[in-house]
Amino acid sequence: MTFNPDINLIAAAMDRIIPPMGDLEGAGGLGLAPEVIERSKTDDRFWLALQTVYASLNAPGNFGMLDGEQQDAALSAIESETPDAFGFWLDVVYTVYYMQPRVHQRLGWHGRTPQPDGNQMPPWNESVLANIRTRAPFWKQV
Amino acid sequence: MHPAMSDQTHDPNRTADVLIIGAGASGGAAAAWLSEAGFDVVCLEQGHWQDAATYPTADADYEFKQMSSWSYNPNVRKLPEDYPVNTSDSPINPVMFNGVGGSTIMWAAHTPRFHPSDFRVKTLDGVADDWPISYQDIEPWYDLNDGIMGCAGIAGDPANPPRSPRPMPPIPIGHDGEMIAAAFERLGWHWWPSDNYVNSVRFGEGRDACNFCGHNLMGCYQRAKSSTDLNYWPRAINHGAELRTGCRVSEITTDSSGRATGARYFDSEGNTQHQSARSVIMASNGVGTPRLLLMSKSDAHPNGLANGSRLVGKNLMFHAFAIVAGVFPEHKEPWVGPLANIIQSQEFYETDPNNDFSRGYTFQMNRGQGPGWTARGGFSDRVPWGKDHHSVMDQRFRNTVGFGIIGDDLPEEHNTVTLDPNLKDSSGLPSPKINYALSDNSRRMMIHAIDKGTEVLKEAGATEVTVDPLMRESGWHLLGTARMGNDPERSVVDANGQSHEVDNLFIIDGSVFVTGAAVNPTPTIQALALRTADYIVNQRQDLKG
Ligand SMILES: Cc1cc2nc3c(=O)[nH]c(=O)nc-3n(C[C@H](O)[C@H](O)[C@H](O)COP(=O)(O)OP(=O)(O)OC[C@H]3O[C@@H](n4cnc5c(N)ncnc54)[C@H](O)[C@@H]3O)c2cc1C
Numbered sequence: 001m002t003f004n005p006d007i008n009l010i011a012a013a014m015d016r017i018i019p020p021m022g023d024l025e026g027a028g029g030l031g032l033a034p035e036v037i038e039r040s041k042t043d044d045r046f047w048l049a050l051q052t053v054y055a056s057l058n059a060p061g062n063f064g065m066l067d068g069e070q071q072d073a074a075l076s077a078i079e080s081e082t083p084d085a086f087g088f089w090l091d092v093v094y095t096v097y098y099m100q101p102r103v104h105q106r107l108g109w110h111g112r113t114p115q116p117d118g119n120q121m122p123p124w125n126e127s128v129l130a131n132i133r134t135r136a137p138f139w140k141q142v
Numbered sequence: 143m144h145p146a147m148s149d150q151t152h153d154p155n156r157t158a159d160v161l162i163i164g165a166g167a168s169g170g171a172a173a174a175w176l177s178e179a180g181f182d183v184v185c186l187e188q189g190h191w192q193d194a195a196t197y198p199t200a201d202a203d204y205e206f207k208q209m210s211s212w213s214y215n216p217n218v219r220k221l222p223e224d225y226p227v228n229t230s231d232s233p234i235n236p237v238m239f240n241g242v243g244g245s246t247i248m249w250a251a252h253t254p255r256f257h258p259s260d261f262r263v264k265t266l267d268g269v270a271d272d273w274p275i276s277y278q279d280i281e282p283w284y285d286l287n288d289g290i291m292g293c294a295g296i297a298g299d300p301a302n303p304p305r306s307p308r309p310m311p312p313i314p315i316g317h318d319g320e321m322i323a324a325a326f327e328r329l330g331w332h333w334w335p336s337d338n339y340v341n342s343v344r345f346g347e348g349r350d351a352c353n354f355c356g357h358n359l360m361g362c363y364q365r366a367k368s369s370t371d372l373n374y375w376p377r378a379i380n381h382g383a384e385l386r387t388g389c390r391v392s393e394i395t396t397d398s399s400g401r402a403t404g405a406r407y408f409d410s411e412g413n414t415q416h417q418s419a420r421s422v423i424m425a426s427n428g429v430g431t432p433r434l435l436l437m438s439k440s441d442a443h444p445n446g447l448a449n450g451s452r453l454v455g456k457n458l459m460f461h462a463f464a465i466v467a468g469v470f471p472e473h474k475e476p477w478v479g480p481l482a483n484i485i486q487s488q489e490f491y492e493t494d495p496n497n498d499f500s501r502g503y504t505f506q507m508n509r510g511q512g513p514g515w516t517a518r519g520g521f522s523d524r525v526p527w528g529k530d531h532h533s534v535m536d537q538r539f540r541n542t543v544g545f546g547i548i549g550d551d552l553p554e555e556h557n558t559v560t561l562d563p564n565l566k567d568s569s570g571l572p573s574p575k576i577n578y579a580l581s582d583n584s585r586r587m588m589i590h591a592i593d594k595g596t597e598v599l600k601e602a603g604a605t606e607v608t609v610d611p612l613m614r615e616s617g618w619h620l621l622g623t624a625r626m627g628n629d630p631e632r633s634v635v636d637a638n639g640q641s642h643e644v645d646n647l648f649i650i651d652g653s654v655f656v657t658g659a660a661v662n663p664t665p666t667i668q669a670l671a672l673r674t675a676d677y678i679v680n681q682r683q684d685l686k687g
Pocket of ligand 1: 163164165166168169186187188189214238239240242243244246248249250252253389390391392425426427430431434482618619652663664665667
């Protein structure tokens with residue numbers, strides 16, 4: 001059977017997972033639910049996890065109709081009932097969220113792939129060895 | 143394309159002098175040494191060449207690839223050239239890479255040496271066994287390997303015997319490294335800049351200096367991190383060695399007298415082939431080698447090849463590996479600089495009679511990686527979801543540095559690699575099954591280490607310390623499963639890596655380790671591989687056609 005999750009429902013849950021912060025919307029409000037679904041398809045662990053979490057979100061009681069605290073309680077229940085699946089789902093939500101340039105900006109991170117520029121470091125400075133160099137050799141002779 | 147990526151095919155009439163199984167750290171070193179000495183070398187490697195320009199850190203989604211197609215756990219990566227490993231009875235997952243360069247494609251390239259005492263633990267401490275060789279026996283091979291792989295570091299470490307000048311100056315240790323070093327000094331504890339096979343300056347053909355990107359576990363885009371596809375293999379191929387990729391060995395074949403005759407393998411099209419050879423060298427790592435030996439049963443070797451001692455696959459050592467990380471009040475930018483190529487402390491390396499454990503451990507300073515990695519758990523557990531997510535994430539991402547703690551993991555026969563009766567790889571061959579339990583000695587050692595690690599992080603100013611007492615994805619050191627020794631009843635190979643039972647079979651990977659020491663093993667693996675190759679060159683000219 002094909003699995004066609006309701007994007008709005010997943011987005012609502014993602015907003016509770018990573019809520020808005022200042023000007024920045026939550027993980028759902030940023031429109032990342034479709035990417036979470038697409039990326040989950042590339043790995044069985046993530047795809048099964050999404051289906052497991054979704055089945056609970058979609059259970060009678062309708063997650064979308066709950067208030068924020070109730071939604072958190074529902075997510076906590078899913079987490080304790082299916083910890084592995086919930087964990088894999090979190091990994092995908094977190095990773096997709098932290099791939100976003102707007103999120104990097106908020107973190108104050110340079111927000112680019114590390115290549116080819118890399119990062120700058122102060123050069124090696126041998127004077128830091130001044131103290132430790134005074135220690136006598138202490139390796140065990142055999 | 144790598145210049146050395148030649149397309150070589152099977153010649154059914156060729157009998158190689160030496161057939162090497164596996165093109166990783168040890169296989170590359172031996173292939174270069176033997177081909178330079180005029181031996182006809184063929185290597186069969188189940189994986190493929192890698193192209194540094196396509197390593198994932200050049201892509202915006204590299205943090206997703208880190209937990210899927212570029213995971214260092216083969217059970218997660220699931221490439222056709224990977225074999226699954228049953229880890230249901232192990233608290234530690236073996237991790238590796240299968241391709242030209244082997245696990246050096248993914249390694250951190252932190253390259254300390256064993257201490258002289260590591261070779262004499264029975265004599266000194268009454269535990270495990272002594273090695274049949276000493277530190278002095280392999281010292282020249284360490285030096286040679288440091289020069290070829292390219293070592294950045296500085297001689298003069300008081301915790302280790304004097305060593306020759308390093309070919310490159312150390313990788314800068316950064317302000318975070320200086321902060322931790324100062325804390326060690328205030329406590330009166332040892333520290334020293336790590337030796338690393340990472341370029342601090344341009345070194346080796348086409349290899350740049352490190353650009354401090356912080357992500358060398360998914361292949362090094364700069365080729366600043368050394369891996370054997372960049373140095374030993376081009377050298378070997380230039381001297382006539384043939385490296386056949388996409389070729390998975392299923393059996394080492396033997397004649398009626400039990401001597402090795404070559405290997406049967408699946409070629410890159412899935413056809414069964416046989417490569418004849420006058421000798422065989424196993425370089426498939428501490429899991430792959432026992433797996434293949436156990437798969438190579440015959441009338442002459444009913445327990446598996448070279449397994450009269452029944453020690454093939456036993457005494458598996460991983461190293462006990464814990465993480466202790468400190469959250470600091472001020473920003474540290476821990477994504478700047480290589481992950482694990484900073485400083486180390488060996489204050490607690492040797493057995494101390496005041497402790498309730500034998501042997502000791504090394505602190506290896508670690509930095510963080512990207513934000514996805516941090517949120518997923520990074521140094522400790524996942525960042526919580528919900529209302530506290532942002533505050534915890536901000537703290538951990540910007541302000542955390544810590545230690546990997548490597549504890550000496552002594553051999554125990556019940557820690558094993560066996561053949562799984564059900565699980566198979568993509569060629570239908572039995573997968574390895576790991577049975578492993580952390581010893582009481584290691585457990586007590588890690589309690590001590592975590593306590594001391596916490597002390598130094600607090601001394602450095604950490605306001606919070608997180609601990610992972612036994613990291614699950616830490617089986618990067620695969621050791622002990624075909625140990626060396628003088629007694630054929632108590633070991634699989636002799637001091638030269640030659641099988642006690644099969645005089646034309648050699649083992650050169652981490653399987654031959656008698657003990658694990660408390661350091662990363664690869665310089666020792668490669669030094670032993672070169673030493674065995676040199677033994678063949680000098681003492682086994684009979685293997686040359
Ligand atoms: C993430 C990570 C970090 C690490 N960091 C460090 C570090 O900082 N310092 C350090 O010293 N060590 C480190 N290591 C360990 C280091 O990479 C290994 O010790 C080293 O590569 C082992 O060398 P080897 O030759 O024994 O095996 P490998 O390098 O693993 O090579 C074995 C090769 O054999 C091939 N093979 C296996 N079975 C078959 C078969 N049936 N047919 C054909 N080919 C086969 C495999 O495909 C593979 O390419 C790290 C490893 C990992 C994974």
